[in-house]
Amino acid sequence: MLSAAAAIEEGVRIPSCGRALEGTLTYALGEVRACALMAGPHPFLGGDMQNNIVRAMADALARRGVVALTFNYGGVGDSEGGPEDWPEAMSAFWRDGTLPAEQDWCEDTKSAIAWLRNSCDAPLLLIGYSFGCWTVAHHLQESYAQAIVLISPNPKRHTFDALSDAPVPLLVVHSDNDFTCSVSEATAWVDALREPKTRIQLSAGDHFFRGHEEEVTQAVLGFLDDRDILRDE
């Protein structure tokens, strides 16, 4: 195993649909075993690349030889773009719980995947948290990822049909106390998904896993180890 060397964080700019997104590459010196794209929660629900789960995953993966890319969707932090008429978009989101910009953020995820593929010649992992589950699942097939991890997905709000397009190992991590999706809903949803799949239910934390980031990262690393994706030579 690699030692728990401090991860290096490097700011990057990712071109996406004519604008530049803010991103951070997190990695440790040494052998590169994989690269991972982390897609974060919904920008209109306070989501950014500093999110506790996004950051914890990137750090944990980097310590295991993974080059992790986190990024801000258009209009978040220093990323260019975002809805032109912010109050109108916010108003629509408040009313309907969805907004057209979500398609742009889905495209941003595609751009970030392409950027990571070009920058790092290693097996790719897709990891989404909350809203990010939907954006990564959307690009699973064309990404040629080795595995996909969905943390706190919300199948009641988003469709995940694209998961069927590429039968790569899938891990779903959810809490037994998630306000967006009950245990029975999450179980029934995962049961209906194609194989190969693994469901891990944590009785720690809620949708946000605040203070329980370690349990989440351990669950994900264990899943990747079991599939020999991160195992030492």
Place this chain on the structure above:
Amino acid sequence: MSADRTVVFLTGATGFLGHYVLADLLANPNVCCRVLLRPPIQDSTTRLRKLLGELGLNLSALIADGRVVVVEGALPESLGVDDIRGADLVLHAAGNTVFHTNGSSEPARTNVNGTRELLSLAAEAGVGRFVYVSTAYVCGAMAGHLPEAFYPTVPPVRNDYERSKWEAETLVWDWAKQFGVATICRPSILFGDGESGRASAMQGLYVVARATEILARAMDSSESADRRQIPLRILGRADATCNVIPVNWAAEHIVRLALHSSGASSVHHITNSDPPTHQEVKGWLEEYFDIGGGRFSDASWPLQDANHYEDLFYSLGNVCLDYFRNGLTFDSECTTGLPAGMRLIDGASFARCLKYAQETNWGRASGERTDFRSRRGGFDPAWYFEEFLPDAVPRSAVAKVEDLTAVVQYTIKGAPGGSWVSRFRNGQLEETHAVPCNLQAEFEYLLSYEDLVDVVACCRPLQDVFFHGSAEMTGDVERALKMVPIIGEFIKEFPVVGEKDSALAC
């Protein structure tokens, strides 16, 4: 007064009006000023230095020369008789301008209790002259041509502010019967400096101008709508007037009245004898922003059937409509000296003020944080929720989030803490109350005082104190989360700056 020197005890020197008053007092080489500044004194001195600097005065040099002495204190308490003793007159220009009573008991606390305390200290210190800055709108809803006279019975006031100013006038008038001479100055609505267009606060007519700018911007980005035919109802009569006056002109007259007493108590309207009509202001605004189409209407506020443009316009402008509706006129000795044909506010001076306002981002120089600090020294959550939010939210982008309807609770743990509930309806912040109150919140943010300070200063996003800190969201968490970016945008627009070296500096 001593033969060669007049010592003025001045309150409100850091205010929009007060710093012009101070500059005019100091223009007289025989005047020395003792200036009341609220704690922390370093912070208030820094603000005053900046304000005077913009008027070409050097506060440090004035202090070194003994022309200005700063006195730390806040009304109604924390002042002693020795602070006032030796002054020839008190010029009381401090005031609280919130319209409705809040949880800090303002505006009565400062305007009534503060004035009472100052009068009592003046009497004890043997200061026989008291100049009080009131407001022309102490008249409330009175109509017609108003005399320059004390109103012995309470006028038909429309809000707690007007009432507090009348009560203060009464205290001053009664004090004079026993202890000396009172001069009551009643300015109308203050506008920018008639020469430079400068203003350090932008309320009143500025809110209408900013609402017009918002409308013009909306037209800029609309391809289909005709910017010269905006279907906007303007609540008021075309021929009614906006009694606005340049702040420097008001200060000049207050200082003249303060330094040259006739020996008897008197009341003075510092008002515009030839104020612009609403029609004129509309024309100036239309020309400046290159729009047109609004028409005057006798519809009443709030508009039940407001269209998109009216929603945009009145998201900022409702506050001051009362003051732009009636066609009052005031008796005023101040304007008799004006050269024939000269107007206090004309199209050119109005445009200068708008230009200055735009250049300073309506009082918030770009990239700079607005100095909306606590009114009582360190950051005060009660001030933030009860005074600052109701003032700033209507001027922010939040007011345009039309579907935002929610009842939100903020609970601040630790000292100074507390709990407040706000009701938003269609983007408008309708009410905020300290808990306990009758409003039932749908969700609640619980955060520590330290986290609140970081968040409102824009040092740390709200989501960060939640995801990485100890803040909590309870109730309908999904809606609480949805509100987070709205709060974030608001704080970016209206960050609160703190005093140096304090928790608010980051």
